Amino acid sequence: MKLYYSPGACSLASHIVLEEAGVAYSAEKVNLREKQTESGADYLAITPRGAVPALALDGGEVLTEGVAIMQYVMDSAKPGALPAAGTLGRARLQEALNYVATEVHKTYSPLFRGLEGAAKEAQLALLDARLKVIEDRLADGRAFLTGAAFTPADAYLFTVTNWSRPMGHDLSRFPRIEALRARIAERPSVQAAMKAEGLLK
Template sequence: MKLYYSPGACSLASHITLNEAGVPFTAEKVDIRAKRTETGADFAAINPRGAVPALDLGDGEVLTEGVAIMQHVMDSAAPGTLPAPGTLERARMAEALNYVSAEVHKSYSPFFGGIEGEAKERQYALVDARLKVVEDRLARRGPWIAGKDYTPADAYLFTVTNWSQIVGHDLSKFPHVVALREKVAARPAVQKALKAEGLA
């Protein structure tokens, strides 16, 4: 398998998950703006959406969308690691993955388009509102975002909240989120992915 990634982008969560699964894979960096991989390949031919992550499964299939990649990797390479299909725990994990994807991730995206002034302040407020939901969830049913066990949803939340430092957002008002981030950061799979992407 080959993971196509951009350092520090949302693909970091898939990189972490591949490490957690212990599956052999290679990783190739992508210049998202130029749509070229580090070996000079046309990334648009690999993923027509032009976004990371993309996972070449090695059999002619390319899987995109981090939420799908993370679940597929764990289910296929480390069966039994994730909550079983049909259980409430599995639904809680899907709920957390989708919330991070649709709400938290997307609330950071406008910062990378160069917003300023009042628009930027409104966006900070939106990030705060989205993270308050996570903070309250962790306080009620933590210690992990989906409940008592670590899942790829935690890797995803860790990845997107890394962007707070880049965009000047203060995470300190969310102590449960900060504590979760510290636990995720200490995991060997995370340290390995950060080092491979030149982030540690």
């Protein structure tokens, strides 16, 4: 398998999960502006969407969308590591993944486009409201987003909340999320993926 990624982008979550699964894989950096891989390949020929992550499978197919990639990797490499399909546990995992994807990730996205003034303040207020839902969910003392076990949803939340600091967004209002981030950051899989992407020395 080969992961196509951009350092620190949402593809970091898939990178973390590949490390967590202990699966053999390679990774290639993508210049998203030029739509070219580090080896000089046309990235649009790999995935017409031109976005990361993309996972080239050994059989020649390419899987896109981080939520799909992360579940596929864990299900195929470590069967039973995630809750089984059809269980409430799996539904809770998909609930968390979809919330991070559609409510948190997509609320950060406009901030990359240089919002200023009132528009930026409104977007940050919306982001705070989305994060408060997670902060409140963690009030029951759970160790991770869906309970006692680390899942791809935690990798995804960690990845997107990494964007707060460079955007001038203060996460200190969410102490439970900050504590969760600290637990996630300690995982060897997270450190390995971040080092591979040049995000840690």
